[in-house]
Amino acid sequence: MTRSSSIAEARRRSPAAPTGSIHRIAPAPRSDEALLAGIAAGDRMAAAALLDRYGPMVERLIRRILGHDPELADLVHxxxxxxxxxxxxxxxxxxxxxxxAAVAAHTAHRAIRKRRASRWLCFWKWGADPLPEPSTEPPLGPRDALRRMYAALDKLPADERVAFALRYIDEMGVQEIASICDVSAATIKRRLNRAERRFLAAAKGDAVLRGWIEEGDRWTDR
Incomplete structure (x- = not known):
């Protein structure tokens, strides 16, 4: 085989390079340390990168604490x-x-307290709405149970609700919750105990929630 034919054969066997295209290598993600330094220096790209990195976590935590909420986007903002x-x-x-994570939890906490204060103002101004009759409808599945669960959580004090949601819905550890809430682990355990008692008491009056809870040991401290 001649030299020219060998080159031609090698070209035939090798994959053809794309024409008219430029391959760009994405830059490596910046570390949190680099993002902090960039933000301190006024780098808007660093600020955007930080929100891109932790934005989903912020939204998740607020959603886990408040449930489906029409003001979720505003609270995340x-x-x-x-x-x-x-x-x-x-x-x-x-x-x-x-x-x-602490900022997200505190944002949800403030929203709970603000809404509770607004409800009390409406209560005293207009009088209490009549209580709805107990539902006799059959269980509608996990989605309905979830809606009813957050309705029960609405009755908890804000501190207890945040601890309950982070522990049993987001499945955080007690020490991590304590760090986020800036209190001791013992305080979080007390809040969880009180929240669980209140929640289970409320659930006993709701056939859907009661059946959902009885399916498993959901609220046992792990």
Whole structure:
């Protein structure tokens, strides 16, 4: 085989390179430490990258605490605003995730307290609405149970509701919840005990919730 034929054969066997296209290699993700430094220097791309990285977590935590909520997008926006205006308080990169989780939890906590205050104002101004009759409808499945669960959680104090949601819905550990809420693990355990008692008492009066809970040991502290 001649030299020219060998080259031709090699070209035939090798995959053809695409024509008219440019391959770009995506830059490696910046570390939290680099993002903190960038934000401190006024780098808007660093701020955007931080929200891209932790935005889903913020939305998840607020949703887990409040359930399906028409104001979810506004609350997430409020949390983002707090993050961007106060991130300078975080000195260590390892603390970024926990601090942002705390912002999300506190945003939901404020929303609960604000709504509860508004409901009391309406109560005294207009009088209590008549209580609905107990439902005799058959269980409608997990979606209806979830809706009823959040209705029961509406009756809990804000501190207990946040602890309950983070523990039993988001499945966080007690120590992590304590860090987010800036209290001791013992305090979180007390809140969980009170929240569970209140929740189970409310669930006993709801056939759908009662049946859902009796299916398994959902609220046992793990």
């Amino acid at each position: 409020d949390a983002f605003a707090t993050i961007l205006t106060s991130i300078h308080q975080v000195r260590e990169a390892d603390a970024v995730k926990g601090w942002i």
